[in-house]
Amino acid sequence: MSARSTAAAAELVVDAVTVRFAGVTALDGVSFTVGTAAIHAVIGPNGAGKSTLFNVVSGAYRPASGSVRFRGADLTRLRPHRIAGLGVARTFQNIALLASESVEENLMIGRHRLTRTGFVAAALRTPPARREDRRHRVRAREIAGFLGLGGKLDIAAGELSYGDQKRVEIARALCVEPALLLLDEPAAGMNAHETAAMGRLIRDIRDDLQIPVLLVEHDMGLVMGIADRVTVLDFGRRLADGTPAEIQHDPAVQDAYLGTDDSDSPGEGS
Structure with missing residues (x-):
């Protein structure tokens, strides 16, 4: 066919x-x-x-x-x-995480496309910006839990095992929804x-x-x-x-x- x-x-x-x-x-x-x-x-x-x-x-x-x-x-x-x-979201063969940043911050990169707060509001941490940030972090934590990373959100990505780093990459892609x-x-x-x-x-x-x-x-x-x-x-x-x-x-x-x-x-x- x-x-x-x-x-x-x-x-x-x-x-x-x-x-x-x-x-x-x-x-x-x-x-x-x-x-x-x-x-x-x-x-x-x-x-x-x-x-x-x-x-x-x-x-x-x-x-x-x-x-x-x-x-x-x-x-x-x-x-x-x-x-x-x-x-359409993708991962890459070679791991491309921010090694010094926490798992949570790496996942938040995936939420960037969905963020509606403007740059100025985000920089000033206005109440709407803080509320949106909280919503995105809740969702990122849900996705982390789905991939078995719920207990590792505060760990620097570069300190994780190779297999867990691969999971973080997939989690970040899923954060794009x-x-x-x-x-x-x-x-x-x-x-x-x-x-x-x-x-x-x-x-x-x-x-x-x-x-x-x-x-x-x-x-x-x-x-x-x-x-x-x-x-x-x-x-x-x-x-x-x-x-x-x-x-x-x-x-x-x-x-x-x-x-x-x-x-x-x-x-x-x-």
Whole structure:
């Protein structure tokens, strides 16, 4: 089924997106859809175009052709802050927290887009500004509690474990009150226990908050365990798109990425 034919039932529609850099085609006519409250994974070897795709969806890159639509709005020519304003939030592969600031202050950065108090009123700490600040802090604490960070709000982000720092990044993205969450390798660098916990958290976000999730991830155990649908990229092209079971049994995917020997454990693409 084409991206166009499923647009009415999809939150995000990526339609025939092509991206070129100095004559090199990073994405070549890639199409897929992300359904309502779905976990959709994008996988592929290093250099397959996964990060480029994320940068197109979030507005950092503009495609040479094709389009990206979210809830009917065309994101293709919008700047990143406009896309964020439509409810698209993302995390990054490399942790980008303010290490010396508390967890709570890091989360409050995510509330900035929702703040209505002007700069002068905020600087003067007027009564309306203080009331709004309290409301945002209450919500930030609720989100922290949902992610298991409720007891760590006063701790400097840089003092947390690696896994908890990843959770803070996701919490900060949720503080934007997103309608779509983009997760860039959320389990990168984690041990098996942390990865399993991350998988449960992503499912909770989808199930409890009803937020569709688009993630790029190398850990195939995580992907196959939580994704509703998987898109496979290879050399910038869509190699396959389907359920985890369909992807695991797709001969082209096995040859290009997963490996044909059933005794091998799928690992990171290289």
